[in-house]
Structures are given as C-alpha cells and as structure tokens.
Amino acid sequence: MSRYAKISDNLDWGILTTTFLIICVGLLCVYSSTFGTGNSIFIKQLLWICIGSLFLILAFAVDYRTLMYSAWPLYGITVLFLLLVFIIGREISGAKRWIIFGPFRMQPSELAKIFVIVWMAYWGEKRRHIQIYSFRDLLFPGVVVFIPIFLILAEPDLGTAGIVTFIAVAMFLMLGIKRSTIISLGVLCASVMPFLWILLKDYQKKRILTFVDPASDPLGSGYHAIQSKIAVGSGGLFGKGFLHGTQTQLKFLPEHHTDFIFSVVAEEWGFLGGTVLLFLYLLLITKIISVGLKAKDRFGALLCFGIASYFTLHVFINMAMAIGIFPVVGVPLPFISYGGSFMMINMICIGLVLNVAWRRFIF
Amino acid sequence: MNPHNISGPQVEEEFKKKATVVTIFVFTLLSILLFRLFVMQIIKGSYYEGLSQNNRLRIITVPAPRGKILDRSGIVLSDNRPAYNVMVMPEDVSNAHGIAAYLSGVLNMPLAEIEAAIVKAKSKPYDPLAIARDISFDQVAMIEARIFNLPGVSIEAIPEREYLYQDLASHVMGFIGEISQKQLEARSDEGYAPGDLIGKSGIELVCDDTLKGVKGMRIFEVDARGHRVRTIDERSAVEGTDVKLTIDQNLQAIAANALGTKAGAVVAMVPDTGEVLVMQSSPGFDPSIFTSSMTTEQWKGIMDDPRHPLENRALRGAYPPGSIMKIVVALAGIETGILNPHARVYCPGYYKIGRSVFKCWQAKGHGEMDLVDAITQSCDVYFYTQGRALGIENMARYASMVGLGAKTGIVLKDEATGLIPTKQWKRKRFGQPWHPGEDAITAIGQGYTLVTPLQVAKAMSAVVNGGKVYTPKILASGQPVLERDLNIPKSSLDSIKEGLRNAVEGDRGTARTVRDPAYSIGGKTGTAQVARGYVSKLPDEADITYKLRDHAWFFGFTPVDKPEIVVVALVEHGGHGGAIAGPIVRDVIKAYYLQKELSHEPVRQDIR
Numbered sequence: 023m024s025r026y027a028k029i030s031d032n033l034d035w036g037i038l039t040t041t042f043l044i045i046c047v048g049l050l051c052v053y054s055s056t057f058g059t060g061n062s063i064f065i066k067q068l069l070w071i072c073i074g075s076l077f078l079i080l081a082f083a084v085d086y087r088t089l090m091y092s093a094w095p096l097y098g099i100t101v102l103f104l105l106l107v108f109i110i111g112r113e114i115s116g117a118k119r120w121i122i123f124g125p126f127r128m129q130p131s132e133l134a135k136i137f138v139i140v141w142m143a144y145w146g147e148k149r150r151h152i153q154i155y156s157f158r159d160l161l162f163p164g165v166v167v168f169i170p171i172f173l174i175l176a177e178p179d180l181g182t183a184g185i186v187t188f189i190a191v192a193m194f195l196m197l198g199i200k201r202s203t204i205i206s207l208g209v210l211c212a213s214v215m216p217f218l219w220i221l222l223k224d225y226q227k228k229r230i231l232t233f234v235d236p237a238s239d240p241l242g243s244g245y246h247a248i249q250s251k252i253a254v255g256s257g258g259l260f261g262k263g264f265l266h267g268t269q270t271q272l273k274f275l276p277e278h279h280t281d282f283i284f285s286v287v288a289e290e291w292g293f294l295g296g297t298v299l300l301f302l303y304l305l306l307i308t309k310i311i312s313v314g315l316k317a318k319d320r321f322g323a324l325l326c327f328g329i330a331s332y333f334t335l336h337v338f339i340n341m342a343m344a345i346g347i348f349p350v351v352g353v354p355l356p357f358i359s360y361g362g363s364f365m366m367i368n369m370i371c372i373g374l375v376l377n378v379a380w381r382r383f384i385f
Numbered sequence: 386m387n388p389h390n391i392s393g394p395q396v397e398e399e400f401k402k403k404a405t406v407v408t409i410f411v412f413t414l415l416s417i418l419l420f421r422l423f424v425m426q427i428i429k430g431s432y433y434e435g436l437s438q439n440n441r442l443r444i445i446t447v448p449a450p451r452g453k454i455l456d457r458s459g460i461v462l463s464d465n466r467p468a469y470n471v472m473v474m475p476e477d478v479s480n481a482h483g484i485a486a487y488l489s490g491v492l493n494m495p496l497a498e499i500e501a502a503i504v505k506a507k508s509k510p511y512d513p514l515a516i517a518r519d520i521s522f523d524q525v526a527m528i529e530a531r532i533f534n535l536p537g538v539s540i541e542a543i544p545e546r547e548y549l550y551q552d553l554a555s556h557v558m559g560f561i562g563e564i565s566q567k568q569l570e571a572r573s574d575e576g577y578a579p580g581d582l583i584g585k586s587g588i589e590l591v592c593d594d595t596l597k598g599v600k601g602m603r604i605f606e607v608d609a610r611g612h613r614v615r616t617i618d619e620r621s622a623v624e625g626t627d628v629k630l631t632i633d634q635n636l637q638a639i640a641a642n643a644l645g646t647k648a649g650a651v652v653a654m655v656p657d658t659g660e661v662l663v664m665q666s667s668p669g670f671d672p673s674i675f676t677s678s679m680t681t682e683q684w685k686g687i688m689d690d691p692r693h694p695l696e697n698r699a700l701r702g703a704y705p706p707g708s709i710m711k712i713v714v715a716l717a718g719i720e721t722g723i724l725n726p727h728a729r730v731y732c733p734g735y736y737k738i739g740r741s742v743f744k745c746w747q748a749k750g751h752g753e754m755d756l757v758d759a760i761t762q763s764c765d766v767y768f769y770t771q772g773r774a775l776g777i778e779n780m781a782r783y784a785s786m787v788g789l790g791a792k793t794g795i796v797l798k799d800e801a802t803g804l805i806p807t808k809q810w811k812r813k814r815f816g817q818p819w820h821p822g823e824d825a826i827t828a829i830g831q832g833y834t835l836v837t838p839l840q841v842a843k844a845m846s847a848v849v850n851g852g853k854v855y856t857p858k859i860l861a862s863g864q865p866v867l868e869r870d871l872n873i874p875k876s877s878l879d880s881i882k883e884g885l886r887n888a889v890e891g892d893r894g895t896a897r898t899v900r901d902p903a904y905s906i907g908g909k910t911g912t913a914q915v916a917r918g919y920v921s922k923l924p925d926e927a928d929i930t931y932k933l934r935d936h937a938w939f940f941g942f943t944p945v946d947k948p949e950i951v952v953v954a955l956v957e958h959g960g961h962g963g964a965i966a967g968p969i970v971r972d973v974i975k976a977y978y979l980q981k982e983l984s985h986e987p988v989r990q991d992i993r
Contacts, residue, residue: 251433
C-alpha cells in the first residue's frame with residue numbers, strides 16, 4: 023500500500039503538464055479549423071481526449087513489464103489485424119487501411135507503430151547480452167519487424183510504413199550496430215531504392231514528384247502545399263488571431279483539421295505560436311529520452327527511446343509538410359490533429375513513459 | 386515480477402552517449418523547422434501576407450478532351466466537339482441582379498431563376514457555377530461582347546463527347562456521365578473532382594484511364610472585381626489516348642440495319658483470334674444524350690422502356706441455345722468416343738424414355754441418320770439418343786470447355802454468366818435428382834441451359850477453328866488470348882463441318898436461308914423455346930403472342946474449310962431461327978466479302 027501512496031510524488035509531472043498544454047493547443051486549433059461547420063468534430067475530439075485519458079491511466083497503471091511478457095502476442099495481434107485489413111478492410115481512395123467495427127473504425131497500421139516499439143524493446147531486453155549487433159544478429163529481428171512494414175506497404179500506406187521503418191531503424195541504432203554492418207546496409211538500401219520506385223503506385227510517385235516540382239500538380243497535392251505555405255507565411259510574427267485565419271476560415275486549405283493543422287497554428291498564432299508549440303514538443307521529447315535513461319531496465323529504456331522517435335518523426339514530418347519542405351504524406355501531428363485512434367495511441371505512449379518513470383522507484 | 390540484473394545506473398551508462406546524440410539530432414530537426422518558419426513568417430511574411438490578403442488566386446481547371454474511340458480501320462466512332470458553358474464565380478459577382486437580367490435576355494431563361502442560383506451559390510463563393518450548358522455561337526458572341534460589364538461571368542469551352550453513329554454499337558461504346566460520390570471517394574487521389582465526367586459503361590468505362598487524358602489548369606490572380614490581372618501558372622490539358630477497337634464499323638452498320646427494330650443481338654468474330662468484328666444489340670440508344678444535358682423525361686423514357694435499350698444483349702442476354710447445342714453434343718460425343726459419326730440412328734419422329742415421349746420437330750420422322758445428316762436436318766431424335774448416351778456430365782463438361790455458361794472474359798463489364806446445368810446443380814437448386822429425359826432435352830438446347838450470344842460466338846469459333854478457344858477480344862491492342870486447345874481431330878472436325886455446310890447448301894438443310902452460291906458458308910439454326918411445351922400446341926405461329934414466341938438463333942461461318950468469320954444472330958421472340966435470324970447472318974457475311982473485294986484482296990474460294 024505504501025508504494026501507491028507515493029504516486030503523486032514520483033509521477034513525472036513535467037511530461038504530464040507538457041502533454042496537457044499541447045492538447046489544449048490542439049483543441050483550440052480543431053475548434054478554429056472546423057469553426058462554422060458545426061461543433062461535431064470538436065465535440066468528438068473532446069470525447070477522444072477523454073477516452074484517451076482513460077487509456078493513458080490504464081497504460082500507466084499496469085506494470086509496463088507486463089508488456090514485455092506479452093510482446094509476442096501483441097505482435098501477433100498486430101499482424102493479424104493488418105491481414106484482416108485485406109479481407110474486411112474498407113477501401114478509401116484506392117487503399118485499404120481501415121477496419122470498421124459498427125460505429126468504430128480503426129487503422130491497424132497505427133497499432134503497428136506502438137507494438138513494433140514494444141517488440142523491439144522486448145528483443146533488446148531479451149538479448150541484452152548483445153551490445154553490438156552484427157548482420158547475423160540483425161537477421162531475425164529484422165525479418166520480424168519487416169513483416170508488418172510489408173503489410174502496411176501493401177495496403178498501400180507509404181507514410182505509415184516509412185514511419186514504422188524509421189522507428190525500427192532508430193531503435194536498432196540505439197541498440198548498437200557494428201559500423202561495418204551500418205555501412206553495408208546503407209549501401210544495400212541505396213541500391214534497392216530505384217526498384218522500390220518501380221513498385222510505387224502512380225499517385226505515390228506523383229506526390230513525390232510534386233514535391234520536387236510543386237507546380238507540376240497545383241490542383242492535387244501541389245494545391246495543398248501552395249495553400250498551406252500561404253497560410254503559414256501570412257501568419258507573420260503574431261498571427262492573425264484565433265478564428266481569424268483567412269486561409270483556414272475561407273476553406274482554401276483542405277484537411278486543415280487533420281494533416282494540415284499546423285498551418286492553422288502558424289496562421290492564427292504566428293511565429294510566436296509556432297515557436298511555443300515547437301518548444302513544447304522539444305520539451306516533451308527530451309523528457310521522454312531522459313526518462314528512458316533513468317529507466318531501471320533495458321526494456322523500459324528502449325520503450326521510451328522508441329516512443330521518443332515516434333513523436334519526433336510525426337512532429338517533424340507533419341510540420342515539414344505544412345511548411346513545404348517535405349512531400350505531402352498523411353502524417354498527423356500528435357495531440358493536435360483530429361483523429362480517434364491516433365489520439366488513443368499518443369495517450370497510451372505517454373501513459374507508458376509515465377509508467378517507466380514511476381516504476382524505477384519500485385523494486 | 387522477477388528481478389532484473391541490469392539496474393538503472395547500468396542502463397544510463399549504456400545509453401548515455403547515444404541519448405545525447407539523439408537529443409542533439411532532435412534539437413537539430415526542430416531547429417530546421419524553426420528556421421524555416423522564421424524565413425517564411427518573418428522574412429517573407431509580407432509576401433505571403435499579400436498573397437493571402439486579397440487571396441485572389443483563382444484556379445480554373447481545363448477538362449482534357451477524351452481520346453477518340455476508333456474502329457479497326459481507324460474510323461472515328463466517338464469524338465469530341467466544343468461546347469460552351471456560361472460559368473459564374475459567385476465570389477466575384479457584385480451585382481447578381483444585373484448579371485441575371487442580361488443573361489436571362491441572352492439565354493432565354495427566367496431572370497428570377499438565374500438570380501436565385503447565383504445568390505444560393507454565394508455560400509460556396511469559390512466554386513464556379515454553371516448557369517447554362519452548351520449554348521449557341523450567337524449566345525457566346527453576345528455574352529463575350531459584354532463580358533467586361535459582367536464581372537464573375539465567363540464562357541468556358543469544354544470538349545463534349547460526341548458519338549458519330551448514334552446507336553450503332555452504342556453498348557460497346559458505353560457512355561460517360563458525372564462522377565458519382567462513390568467513385569469520387571474511391572479515386573480522389575487520381576485527380577478527379579466533383580462534376581468531372583467519367584466512363585460509366587462499355588469501353589468508356591473500361592478504358593477510362595486511357596481515354597481521360599490529363600486535366601489542364603490555369604492559376605491566375607484576379608482583382609477585387611473579379612477580373613483577371615495576370616496568369617500565374619498555366620498548364621494545358623493533354624488529350625486522352627485514342628482507343629482502337631476490333632469492331633468493323635461497316636459490318637456493324639450492316640448488322641444493325643439487318644436487325645432493324647427487332648430486339649436481339651449480332652456478334653461476329655474472327656475465329657482464329659477471338660477478335661470481335663461486330664457486337665450490336667438492339668434496341669440501342671444514343672450515348673450522346675447521357676453526356677450533360679439529359680432531361681428527366683429522356684432518362685425515364687430509357688429506364689422505363691420495356692425492351693431495355695441499355696442492356697447489351699450480346700453480353701447480358703442469356704437464352705436457351707436451342708439446336709446450336711447440338712454442335713456441342715456432337716463435339717462431346719466424338720471427343721469422348723461415345724458417338725461414332727458414321728453410325729446410324731433411326732428417327733421415327735419421336736423418342737421414348739420410359740413412358741415419356743419426346744417429339745422430333747419433323748413429326749413424320751427423318752429415317753436413318755448419321756452425324757452429318759443429323760446436323761444438316763437438325764434431327765432431334767438423333768441428338769436425344771446421343772444426349773442420353775453421353776449423359777449430362779459429359780455434355781456439361783464440353784459445353785464449359787468451349788466457353789458456354791461462363792463469362793467469356795471480354796474486357797467489357799457486367800457480362801452474364803449463363804448456365805450449364807449439372808446433376809449437382811439441380812439437386813442444389815431444386816432438391817431433385819436429374820431425370821434421364823433432361824439429358825435428352827439438354828442435348829437439343831432446351832431445358833435449363835442459358836447462354837449469351839457472345840458465348841455462342843466464342844464456342845462456335847472454337848469448334849470451327851479446330852478446338853482453339855479464344856477469349857473474345859474487343860481492343861485492337863494486345864495479343865489474342867488462347868484459353869485452351871481441344872485439338873479436335875481432323876476427321877471429327879470434318880464431319881461436323883460437313884453437317885454445317887450441308888445445313889446451308891443441302892436440299893434438306895435447315896439453314897438454307899443463308900445460302901449464297903458465290904460463297905462457301907456453313908451454319909446452324911436454333912430455336913429457343915420460351916414457354917416449353919406450350920407453343921407446339923398452337924396451330925398457327927401467327928397466333929402466338931410476341932412474348933411467347935421462341936427466340937431465333939442463327940450461327941454461320943465462312944468459308945467452311947478455313948473459316949475467317951463467325952457470325953451469330955439472336956432475335957428475341959423471332960420465331961424459327963432460319964427465317965428470322967438467318968438473313969441477318971447472310972447480310973453480314975455478304976458485306977464481309979464485298980468489303981474484301983473492294984479492298985482488292987483475293988477472296989478465298991472453296992473448291993469442292
């Protein structure tokens with residue numbers, strides 16, 4: 023009983039507060055970007071935050087090492103759901119990404135992000151005697167991680183597959199890989215790239231080409247990019263003020279409550295707002311890394327590093343896309359973009375980090 | 386929880402260096418973002434501010450002309466003509482009443498209606514609104530002359546689909562229409578926008594990606610009154626790629642003409658490649674009316690027509706094959722070795738199985754028949770006998786092998802499957818065992834069997850070319866697809882062909898209506914009973930109401946020794962096959978030869 027009395031003492035209040043602040047910014051943005059279209063999306067987002075908070079508490083309450091023991095089953099479930107997408111998935115815009123359960127729908131590829139992190143952390147713990155991975159040591163975990171990535175690629179969901187890949191690479195690097203292996207794998211990847219290009223769908227190629235030459239498709243993804251840049255740029259130092267972003271309010275910018283929500287921040291709150299948000303994310307990510315460093319076992323540490331890389335990738339790619347230095351890919355902004363399963367995953371991640379932080383005091 | 390042998394400090398030691406590197410990396414990434422934000426918002430802020438403040442960027446899409454649809458020799462079947470639409474950009478309209486007043490005079494439309502439409506569209510200020518479509522040149526001139534006083538109004542020239550031969554091959558061509566919400570969701574990444582035209586059926590649907598081309602666009606800046614100040618970017622539309630069909634426009638026209646107002650279908654095919662030369666379904670429709678300006682009455686008229694003009698009967702109509710089935714039975718018999726072509730069967734005019742009596746169409750009987758005679762005279766008793774000997778499973782197997790009762794695999798959509806019954810099918814469908822009598826009636830093409838005219842063309846092509854089953858091919862591009870080769874031995878093939886030749890050329894042949902002394906033609910009639918057992922009781926064919934009359938089939942090919950074309954005609958409720966469907970096939974075959982002679986190709990004549 024005594025150890026639970028100290029919940030508040032050992033809780034990482036910094037992470038919780040930062041998360042709370044980012045969520046507040048997000049709610050304002052969702053409200054603004056859907057202003058005038060009824061409140062339903064805003065209300066739903068509130069609801070998701072509430073449900074997400076419950077998941078956060080759950081992810082915090084159960085000892086995180088339970089996850090370690092269930093890494094394989096969780097991995098299995100992820101792969102199963104990814105396979106299920108092909109059978110009962112709903113096809114939207116030529117890609118099967120969603121599974122519909124009555125009124126709910128979920129993207130199994132979102133699950134893959136978190137459970138690949140869990141599995142890799144488990145593997146790092148299990149093989150903790152390996153300090154430096156050689157090519158042979160990489161083979162098995164490499165294949166295990168590649169299966170979900172391949173399934174996501176086949177949906178096709180290039181953005182998510184890329185993110186899972188980068189998370190996995192980041193975690194392998196944290197585990198430590200022989201220098202010679204890194205070099206040879208790098209060469210291998212570079213030589214495989216041209217073949218991957220052939221496998222891409224036309225619209226995916228188009229998006230990448232559009233990024234290189236935005237004028238090549240100003241109506242499609244180029245249109246998003248141009249309008250988003252106008253929104254961000256016109257925000258200036260102080261922004262146009264809450265609910266006064268003309269780009270947003272006049273609906274020049276599509277999908278501004280999901281993927282392009284950062285342009286709402288930048289337009290309405292200006293450079294100052296953008297800087298504050300960037301600072302909040304930097305704070306959150308560095309805090310997660312430091313929790314990882316202080317973790318009492320390798321599993322907890324790797325869990326935190328994985329989650330940190332997950333947030334970093336999402337924040338960077340999403341913002342970079344909004345300000346026109348990255349191709350338009352469907353990568354949402356954590357805690358800010360509208361979306362149920364995404365909010366849930368983010369909350370669970372924070373819950374796990376708090377869990378690792380809190381349990382280092384318990385032996 | 387079991388204790389772990391790595392404790393906190395050890396973890397920190399292991400990862401400390403890497404974590405520092407990672408933190409620096411994250412910091413760098415976010416700094417890049419910050420730097421870029423600084424550049425965009427502070428340094429270039431006023432530039433973007435200007436762009437956004439009078440966000441006067443207008444994007445106009447320029448629809449791409451669709452590719453043409455051509456026949457096998459390059460005759461244009463479907464093309465585009467310019468149509469002029471009056472467009473209004475609601476945001477740029479300052480005086481809706483004034484505009485409506487002028488336009489109503491020119492367009493001869495009620496002023497109130499135009500004004501109401503513009504006012505309503507103000508809720509979506511940047512979506513262009515079409516006030517009138519496809520206006521005349523005079524109207525265009527009158528509006529263009531005053532365009533400067535009509536801010537927000539523009540004339541848009543868009544390519545309008547045109548079908549040069551109206552209802553000729555209309556089912557093959559299909560039609561285009563505005564993209565549906567469902568299609569839009571499914572294909573939003575391919576650059577479709579609401580209001581875009583997309584193929585809805587036929588080749589227009591199947592080859593939409595080829596035909597559609599690439600939309601062009603113009604981005605320009607407008608001033609506060611909606612007038613163009615300068616063009617910022619422009620990209621012209623790229624015309625879609627033409628699609629060439631295997632259809633022969635001339636033969637198609639002959640077939641359409643021969644069909645006339647009768648409901649039915651004609652399919653002609655090159656037996657050695659599966660190329661479809663003719664696919665005509667009647668009644669047809671003019672695909673042009675679907676393009677943009679179809680009225681509700683026109684739509685209702687087409688939908689409510691009891692003869693279903695939108696239905697492609699060549700592909701979607703499933704009918705009992707009638708006596709054409711006998712050729713499949715002959716093939717199955719010879720191939721399985723159960724039927725000896727030279728063995729004779731006596732036809733007394735009826736056939737008994739237990740206590741049931743099956744009549745031959747020739748009540749007084751045909752007498753002694755071998756295979757050639759039986760095909761020539763379409764003797765029912767001969768084929769009742771063979772059908773009983775073969776059994777349904779053998780017949781079904783060979784029918785399926787030549788492509789009956791299954792989708793033919795042509796690229797066109799919504800093909801009917803048809804039906805080849807089996808014992809198992811009957812048990813499942815009716816919960817009853819197969820009766821021996823059903824072997825007999827299946828063998829003469831009555832009963833449960835259902836086939837489409839295209840399936841018949843495919844199957845008969847395979848029979849006359851010696852057993853090569855080709856997938857019907859309607860796009861000129863690509864290689865013929867050989868599904869299987871039955872390798873019918875020459876002797877068997879000769880017996881069947883001889884019967885088919887005699888049916889046309891012999892004195893007792895049932896297919897004499899297509900006879901032409903100049904050409905070597907083989908063929909077979911078919912009469913598909915609509916109301917089984919009922920029709921034969923009526924004394925006079927003329928008394929039979931249209932709906933109860935039999936469907937008439939005819940299949941012909943020429944020349945017999947080395948067939949170059951197979952023609953299948955079906956006339957719904959046409960009565961006896963030879964009389965109604967035969968002349969259609971004859972017309973197409975004659976036209977085929979005439980065309981060959983005109984193109985100075987030596988016509989292969991059979992020397993007997």
